Amino acid sequence: MTPRHAEELISVLKQKALGLEELHERARILGGDWTRDQLQLFLLCAPGVTRDHAGVFRAGTASSQDELQAAIVEAVRSFAGKAVPAAHVRTRLPNHFVTTDEQVLAVVRRTAGLEVFGPKLIRIAQ
Secondary structure, three states, rough: OHHHHHHHHHHHHOOOOHHHHHHHHHHOOOOOOOOHHHHHHHHHHHOOOEEEEOOOOEEEOOOHHHHHHHHHHHHHHHOOOOOOEHHHHHHOOOOOOOOHHHHHHHHHHHOOOEEEEOEEEEOOOO
């Protein structure tokens, strides 16, 4: 598993709690080849990740920046791989987010799985 995959799994855990089986499946889809035991050890050692008595993992609550980042990822994915300018991404964000093109670009630059290229176009990283 790469650091990018680990960030994405932890980001998912900030949004909702998941069991080891579902997390292992997500890691596998991302291209990871860790066993369930390896993934469990990683999650138990990851800062901010906890496991309850039922074996469900969760990460600390999402900050407003984390929520914006997750919304931007979903907006970019909604374009089905097509490269789009930040203004188009902003139109697909939930109404409670007030942001600028520059802020969207800054979030994309630090988000695993997204990239800025060309004349400030955004797409899913390849």
